[in-house]
Amino acid sequence: MPDSNNTTYIQIHPADNVLVALTNLAAGTPIQFNGERFLLATDVAAKHKFTISDLNAGNDIFMYGVLVGKANQPIPQGSAITVDNVVHASGEYHLGNRKTDWHKPDVSAFEGRTFMGYHRADGSVGTCNYWLVIPLVFCENRNINVLKDALTEKLGFTKPRGYTNEVDKLVDMYRTGQSVEEILQADLELTPESKTAQKIFPNIDGIKFINHDMGCGGTRIDSDALCGLLAGYITHPNVAGATVLSLGCQHAQASILRSEIEKRDANFSKPFYILEQQQLGTESTLLQQALKQTFAGLIEANKVERQPAPLSKLCVGLECGGSDGFSGISANPTLGYLSDILVSLGGSVILAEFPELCGVEQELSDRCIDVPTAEKFMHLMRTYNARAEADGSGFYANPSPGNIKDGLITDAIKSAGAAKKGGTSPVTAVLDYPEKVTKPGLNLLCTPGSDVESTTAEVASGANIVLFTTGLGTPTGNPVAPVIKVATNTALYKRMPDIIDINCGTIIEGEETIAQAAERMLNYVIEVASGNITPKAVKLGQDDFIPWKRGISL
The missing domain is CATH 2.30.130.110 (Archaeosine Trna-guanine Transglycosylase; Chain: A, domain 4)
Structure with missing residues (x-):
């Protein structure tokens, strides 16, 4: 330059x-x-x-x-x-020659390093230890919420800070006759609410109660994909076991879920319970059984403790959201350098958001390790874009008003910067949603560019940590995988310190190189993976979960 x-x-x-x-x-x-x-x-x-x-x-x-x-x-x-x-506008692409030679970064500072993780029977290692309570169909969402109210505080799992004290103050002001103007100008900085009781199961990081709006009423393709997605979470290394509530008559059948679990882990042995309401009868019977079985599962899950694991057991999801004109200059290339380090150490990384790879298809397809992998990538890109165009909204429509305001005026500009998260290593596998990562190295996963849908999918594919870059500020997390927020610019880092973990604005300001920022970031990732640092998204309880309906979402 x-x-x-x-x-x-x-x-x-x-x-x-x-x-x-x-x-x-x-x-x-x-x-x-x-x-x-x-x-x-x-x-x-x-x-x-x-x-x-x-x-x-x-x-x-x-x-x-x-x-x-x-x-x-x-x-x-x-x-x-x-x-x-x-x-x-973006360039045409075709099947080209393999270009898999790459310059591996110096990894001497990380060779032999370990993190403290939860070792699973299938050989994977978790960075957290969660129990899942999930519905197979949206009809069970209310019962999931009832279980959440019953279990969370009684077992000592803290909820994110609420604002009930602030509401109490507003009610008092109203009752004492204070004006609307006085209420609007009131200082609501109050003492934080008291924490819950002592934790009953110290080796469990929490119980995650997930709701969604799928499972029936849509296409069979979507309900089958939902079962695959949920199977990805149940078999996830950060998950110790799961309680699943089923109504019984929905498209997303328990038998399909079991089949998807077996695809991902043929010797699945985690504590796992499926309860069907129509079979059990009353709601009370369903909930009592769910409470007893979940508690029994927690007893087993609590027996697992953190043990050293090599960095090759890390699978990092690479995500961006609320991107700006600095994303492709600072934070995204830093993730790319970190990706190359991790791949060199035998780890896995996931680059998703296919609408945000528009314009760099030739480079990525050429980096695929073999012709079938390259052809699968090009097929998924063309099919996805064609479906979008058929509905009147091709990849060109991906940039949001916030992206445009901050310098990303075309999808190809946004994509060229977003692809920098994937570094320079060869593409070892191309996965269609919701397939699981089975190979180390750089994996391309077909997902929308939509932040939550893509993050949800990356975790289902095996990401045990997600690195999420943002230039505008995005309050996004995940129920089971720590999401580390990375600012592209220092102004954002200072303006939204409650949701941002790492600042890469230092690169724009010339204070450090991309390589230096990447090593700093990887050290942070190791601390998060070991449970020594809790990312802001986890502290705030940002448990966002949105399955992708294979209709058009960019």
Whole structure:
């Protein structure tokens, strides 16, 4: 990248014909680039891009070395590119030659390192130890909530901090006749509510009660996929056992769930209970049986303790949400470098969000270890996009208003930066939702770009930790896998410290390199995996869970 000492703008790849503003730049600002000097023709906000030379309508725009858009009108040199003067465009892709040679990073600082995890009978290792209580169909959601109310506090599992004290204060103000203006200006900073009783099962991190709106009434494909997704959670290394409530007549049958469990673990031996309401009769009978069996399962699950495990037992999900124009420059490449370290150590990483791989298909398909893997990736990408286009919303429609406001004006710009999370290692496997990771290395998993749906799917595929980058701030977590939030910029890190764990804005500011940030991040991951650090999403109880309906979701 030329002008390495410059802190106001940057060229990401030598083939790019736009520069990225690192700070707000006013019209008339002098730009010195490749021996040429010109003045900005327009204001350019931080994270946005401006042209190096004059562009005519129809000219290609390149970022990260790939096609990301086309000018739809003349754009003078030094002008910001916007949704008004640029439209989405991405390169064609085809089956090419294998390009699996890569430069492995120095991993000497991590060789021989271990984390303290929960070893399972199938050889996997969990970073947490949870019990699951889940419904096979949405009809059982109310009963799941009844079990949650009955078990959580009595067993000493703390709930996320509520705001009942604040509500008490507002009620008191109303009763004493204070005005609406006084209520709106009231200081509600009160003493935190008292914690629950002593924990009964110290080796269990919690009971996770999951609700969803599927299982019946939709397509059989969706109900079958739901069973696969739930099987992924039940067999997950972070899960000690599960209680499943079934109504009995729904599409998502217990027999399908058992078959999906066997696909993932032929010798499945965790404590596991399925209760069917229509078979048991009264709601009271169902709930009493569920309480007794869950308690018995917790006794068994509590016998497992943390033991050392090699870093090769880590499977890290790579996610981004609320992305901005710095995502592909700071946080995402840091995840990519960490991914390469972990792959070099024999671990697994999952790169998902297929709509956000639009435009980089050629590179990723060429990195696939063999032709069938490359063909599967290209088939999934083409099929997914075609279904989206048939419904009037192709991959081009992926960027959100927040993405656009902060510099990601086309899907290809967003995708080229999002793909940096996958590093440079070969693609060892391509998985269709909700398949499970079975090979070490970089796995591509077909999911939507939607944050929660994608994170839900990555965990079902085996991610025992998720790294989640965000430039705008996204309060997302997962019921069973710790989600570590990574800020792309320091302003966000300071503005939302309650949801952000790690800051990569230090890269934008020139305080550390991507390699240094990645090593710092991996040390943090090891501490989280060992139970020594609790990420903000876990503290806040952000147990987001949304199964993907294979209809169109970008």
